[in-house]
Amino acid sequence: MYRNLETLAQDLRYGLRTLRRSPSFTLVAVLTLALGIGAATMVFSITDALLLHVFPYRNADRLTLFYIHELRQGGYNGPMSPAVPQFLDVRKGLHTFDELIGFWNRNLLYDNGQGTQEVPAASVTTNTFGFLGVEPLLGRPIVPDDERPGAPPVCVIGYRFWQEQFHGDPNALGTAVNFDGQPRTLVGIMPPRFQFRDVAVWLPYSVTLATQRSYVEMMGRLRRGVSVQTASADLGAAVQRLVQAYPADFPDKRFTVSVRTLTDATIGDFRRVLYTLVAAATILLLIACSNVANLLLVRATRREREIAIRAAVGPPACG
Numbered sequence: 001m002y003r004n005l006e007t008l009a010q011d012l013r014y015g016l017r018t019l020r021r022s023p024s025f026t027l028v029a030v031l032t033l034a035l036g037i038g039a040a041t042m043v044f045s046i047t048d049a050l051l052l053h054v055f056p057y058r059n060a061d062r063l064t065l066f067y068i069h070e071l072r073q074g075g076y077n078g079p080m081s082p083a084v085p086q087f088l089d090v091r092k093g094l095h096t097f098d099e100l101i102g103f104w105n106r107n108l109l110y111d112n113g114q115g116t117q118e119v120p121a122a123s124v125t126t127n128t129f130g131f132l133g134v135e136p137l138l139g140r141p142i143v144p145d146d147e148r149p150g151a152p153p154v155c156v157i158g159y160r161f162w163q164e165q166f167h168g169d170p171n172a173l174g175t176a177v178n179f180d181g182q183p184r185t186l187v188g189i190m191p192p193r194f195q196f197r198d199v200a201v202w203l204p205y206s207v208t209l210a211t212q213r214s215y216v217e218m219m220g221r222l223r224r225g226v227s228v229q230t231a232s233a234d235l236g237a238a239v240q241r242l243v244q245a246y247p248a249d250f251p252d253k254r255f256t257v258s259v260r261t262l263t264d265a266t267i268g269d270f271r272r273v274l275y276t277l278v279a280a281a282t283i284l285l286l287i288a289c290s291n292v293a294n295l296l297l298v299r300a301t302r303r304e305r306e307i308a309i310r311a312a313v314g315p316p317a318c319g
Contacts, residue, residue, distance in 0.1 A: 029292050037285065047274050068255055093237075097231065100219070103216060105121070108179040119199075121203060137191040139186070142154065147207075153204075154184055161201065232257065
């Protein structure tokens with residue numbers, strides 16, 4: 001063991017002396033490898049952030065959004081937003097999903113005591129935060145008890161809103177925050193990376209108290225082993241049941257429905273660009289390694305006689 005370590009140390013010292021004697025070669029080799037490794041690291045980091053760990057949500061790879069496509073010319077093509085009674089029927093009728101949530105974006109007038117300003121908000125069903133699986137930075141999330149009749153109005157705010165309006169004061173929890181003229185108790189502050197619906201405030205969406213003409217967008221979590229195609233067929237059957245139950249809401253029955261994963265809906269065609277960048281970075285790294293290997297080969301060829309003598313003499317004897 002000692003002899004091997006000593007030999008390794010001798011080889012390292014010899015290698016360092018060789019590099020010092022050829023600064024130009026050393027600089028070219030280091031810069032070549034640095035270029036290839038740096039480009040590959042940057043591209044792989046971006047790909048990891050945008051494809052593998054896009055969202056901080058629990059089981060984010062199985063989160064899906066729902067879309068409806070009317071086949072008539074100029075028809076609607078976008079997120080499926082049923083009325084609340086239809087949403088409840090769909091939630092009970094789907095068998096390929098573990099759970100469904102509903103949400104609806106809106107703007108609120110926030111009164112900070114010195115004036116009012118408009119802030120983006122989202123009303124979310126009370127199972128949303130448990131569904132997403134992200135714990136608040138401070139306080140608690142919206143929970144099903146917030147939907148019960150007579151429950152005090154509450155809200156949860158985002159990290160940036162907390163910093164801007166409350167200067168990061170943890171004592172803001174439990175205070176009354178005025179939105180649209182209604183005081184709401186601040187019960188939770190979300191961490192910086194939580195950006196669900198790109199809003200600053202989340203309110204409970206009480207589907208049991210909503211009017212017949214209140215609407216929601218939907219998100220679901222696929223059951224393990226269920227494909228997007230199977231889920232789309234399940235959603236199609238559920239919507240056909242809605243057509244039978246609510247004919248007045250579906251006067252034009254020429255439409256299709258589909259399910260898309262949250263990642264696909266967010267990244268879309270940019271996925272191909274990322275794959276192309278990964279391939280290009282991999283090729284660049286291989287070229288850099290190949291160029292350094294060729295430099296070493298040329299250098300070794302020039303020192304063929306010296307290497308032959310060193311091999312013949314062998315390592316120095318140790319006393």
